[in-house]
Amino acid sequence: MLKDPYVVLKDPYVRREINMRRILVTGALGQIGRDLTARLRGIYGHDAVLASDIRGDHGEASSGPFRLVDVADGDALCEAAKDHGADTIIHLAALLSATAESKPMLAWQLNIGGLLNALEAARVLGCRLFTPSSIAAFGAGTPKKGTPQDTLQRPSTMYGISKVSGELLCDYYFHKYGVDTRGLRFPGLISHAAPPGGGTTDYAVDMYVSAVKSGQYRSYLGPGTFLDMMYMPDAVESVIRLMEADATRLKHRNAFNVTAMSVDPEAIASSIRRRIPDFRLEYDIDPVRQAIADGWPDALDASAAREEWGFRAKYDLDGMTDDMLSNLSGKPLYGGNEAILQ
Numbered sequence: 001m002l003k004d005p006y007v008v009l010k011d012p013y014v015r016r017e018i019n020m021r022r023i024l025v026t027g028a029l030g031q032i033g034r035d036l037t038a039r040l041r042g043i044y045g046h047d048a049v050l051a052s053d054i055r056g057d058h059g060e061a062s063s064g065p066f067r068l069v070d071v072a073d074g075d076a077l078c079e080a081a082k083d084h085g086a087d088t089i090i091h092l093a094a095l096l097s098a099t100a101e102s103k104p105m106l107a108w109q110l111n112i113g114g115l116l117n118a119l120e121a122a123r124v125l126g127c128r129l130f131t132p133s134s135i136a137a138f139g140a141g142t143p144k145k146g147t148p149q150d151t152l153q154r155p156s157t158m159y160g161i162s163k164v165s166g167e168l169l170c171d172y173y174f175h176k177y178g179v180d181t182r183g184l185r186f187p188g189l190i191s192h193a194a195p196p197g198g199g200t201t202d203y204a205v206d207m208y209v210s211a212v213k214s215g216q217y218r219s220y221l222g223p224g225t226f227l228d229m230m231y232m233p234d235a236v237e238s239v240i241r242l243m244e245a246d247a248t249r250l251k252h253r254n255a256f257n258v259t260a261m262s263v264d265p266e267a268i269a270s271s272i273r274r275r276i277p278d279f280r281l282e283y284d285i286d287p288v289r290q291a292i293a294d295g296w297p298d299a300l301d302a303s304a305a306r307e308e309w310g311f312r313a314k315y316d317l318d319g320m321t322d323d324m325l326s327n328l329s330g331k332p333l334y335g336g337n338e339a340i341l342q
């Protein structure tokens with residue numbers, strides 16, 4: 001039985017009839033995976049969601065089944081989905097932008113090889129598939145403000161190249177094999193529950209953690225570097241809402257622009273100062289991550305997502321700041337940039 005009527009019953013964009021889902025999540029112990037797996041289990045039932053990752057154990061995967069799966073091993077991935085009786089694969093395992101730039105070969109193998117394996121499993125087993133794209137799928141020549149849903153995509157990073165290729169591969173599997181593939185171009189995602197790992201937008205998470213820990217932060221992105229961001233609860237709801245959306249309303253699939261705010265480091269610092277007035281922001285620019293950020297849009301146009309499946313974001317910058325600071329205060333804090341880039 002579905003436990004949470006919010007997603008399915010009250011939403012005009014969602015299909016009327018909904019079946020019991022059996023879901024396999026890859027990369028379930030990553031930043032999106034932890035929050036999304038917990039939320040999916042809250043909706044569809046604990047046993048309906050098989051969490052998988054290349055490392056870790058049941059203890060880390062909240063309550064519910066867990067299996068070690070290396071997405072580079074196509075047979076293992078397919079077997080996990082088959083054994084679970086999956087009808088849906090949420091494929092999250094991937095390297096983020098900064099790590100991908102330092103290990104481009106591995107990034108290609110994992111981000112594209114892993115996705116191909118997930119798509120093949122979906123094709124063979126008749127599963128639906130979600131995988132995230134990113135603002136990194138854009139690059140030189142893309143309008144930076146009001147970045148349209150359909151526009152030039154010429155990224156110059158290996159991460160961005162893997163994201164555009166992933167969008168095209170997902171479209172290919174939809175058109176050629178009828179696999180129900182859907183995706184979101186995520187902006188920087190901010191969560192208090194799990195640390196990000198190796199991204200460029202991660203400075204925002206670091207800033208909140210450092211604000212609570214030490215009252216100061218040195219940003220590796222410079223002033224005026226505007227990027228799209230979204231709070232994790234909104235990202236998680238977006239995935240579920242898109243996956244439950246009526247397919248006949250979707251003109252696009254892979255992948256939809258989504259965003260909740262366009263902010264630079266100073267905007268986040270100002271928001272933090274409403275709660276921590278002495279918070280100090282300094283800059284120590286990392287040329288590699290600054291160059292990555294400079295190639296990305298400032299502010300996406302998410303109107304296609306709003307029109308086709310009712311995308312909405314509940315949290316603005318101050319709402320997110322209040323929730324982040326409340327949740328981070330009084331709990332063990334994870335590390336800053338240095339830890340994140342390992």
Ligand code: AKB
Nearest residue numbers: 096097134199200201
């Ligand atoms: C990153 O910074 O690499 C990610 C992303 C925007 O895809 N957060």
